[in-house]
Amino acid sequence: MEDISDVEIIAPNFKRRLSGVTSTIIQLIPVQRALGQKVATLGPGLPESLPHIGYLSLFRLWRRPNHRALRVWHARRNIEMLPAIFMRDILRMKLKIVFTSASQRKHSGWTKFLVSRMDAVIATSNRTAAYLEVPSTTIMHGIDTQRFFPAADKAAAKTAVSLPADRKIAGCFGRVRHQKGTDLFVDSMIGLLPQRPDWIAIVAGRATPAHQAFETELKEKVKAAGLGERILFVGEHTNIPDWYRALDLFIAPQRWEGFGLTPLEAMATQVPVVATDVGAFSELLATGKDETGILIPAGSLAEMTEAAALFMDDPERTKHAGAHGLSRAITSFSIEREATTIGEIYEKLLSSAN
Structure with a gap:
């Protein structure tokens, strides 16, 4: 369990069943940590080896993390955007919210509303970005070339x-x-x-x-x-x-x-x-x-x-x-490139005083 005081980015996973989103979190977070990004997960369905915080730690989000004015909440599903909006806008916790969209279809009115409340939006492809009605940054998924490499024989x-x-x-x-x-x-x-x-x-x-x-x-x-x-x-x-x-x-x-x-x-x-x-x-x-x-x-x-x-x-x-x-x-398409580019968005939000 991570000390919430040292966590700057929270990556929630509110779906127990393995999915593409869950797989992305599992592969990406160790690389992000290796690059110095102070990220921890929250929620079920993830390996115990990943750094994580418990739900009780959320009561400490009114306090600033060490050396930062706020934290970043990185949502990848509607169910993860909604509580972040509540914590930021109703409870006035010190949060900025990032949402990554992989959808390639027209969004419902509810999803559009949630996305409109984000501080930053990432699209996983240019085709995905075309369905968004807010400014976004395209950051495509990367591959772990330490795991996927050619056969010598x-x-x-x-x-x-x-x-x-x-x-x-x-x-x-x-x-x-x-x-x-x-x-x-x-x-x-x-x-x-x-x-x-x-x-x-x-x-x-x-x-x-x-x-x-x-x-x-x-x-x-x-x-x-x-x-x-x-x-x-x-x-x-x-x-x-x-x-x-x-x-x-x-x-x-x-x-x-x-x-x-x-x-x-x-x-x-x-x-x-x-x-x-x-x-x-x-x-x-x-x-x-x-x-x-x-x-x-x-x-x-x-x-x-x-x-x-x-x-x-x-x-x-x-x-x-x-x-x-x-x-x-x-x-x-290296996963290090993906993690680095996402980290640039985090840093911009973490450095903001608003």
Whole structure:
């Protein structure tokens, strides 16, 4: 438990179930702390290893932190903005509020009201910023290149996750459900693999109870196509960087996405990407001369199949796209860069006397 007197930034997490927002907090805060940002979490569903404060500490927010005139409350959900507004405006606690928006849809009137009361707003992509009606700063999510890095030996990387070292591997990672486009990936592989005996495909991720029938149907379709040993459902794993390192091609087939880190994780492991034009994917990938992957319309099985074939059938293109992806991930999308830029917003608010 952190001493609230030493905490300058509070990062609430008011949702117990693991989500993209929760994952962002878990990955970002250790980096922020390493950079000297005095941040602590508040709420359930987070590892005990993260610095945190208890709810009783909120009664001490009338007092200034050590060496600062106020604190920053960094909300990422409506439910986290509302109590901060109450504490700042009704209880007159010494707070400034930052909100990070990842939404890519029109906001409700209630959300617009909450966002209008923020002291600073961060958008996770330019596409997200376009839906905001207040000034914002775009700070895209970054990747931890200490966790996601290329395989020194691709054959050994495949063996490490019990996959055949002599096969090329296409992968799709994430929750198994219609929204994530898992069926599109499976259907594209059913169309491609019979003519490409040196390739197999894997689906890594779990189906929640509400989507288990969907997963079962996909497995039955694979079995009916005679590809049960070449399209593998490997389940959910905590060592996901090891699975990326085993890949030769990554496909992000989502029909909808708020931001989406999987293409970036693949790029950081030097794997070329085929991704649908959803979330921030169009801002993560590069096309043209320094191609890192191919962007396709969401929901298009034909274009997904065609794009995957372009990489499967052209080893040089695959190699170059992987190398460009690695370079782009390191130079433009490191998590240290994300944390540093967020820290600049914190510092501006912490230094204000109002």
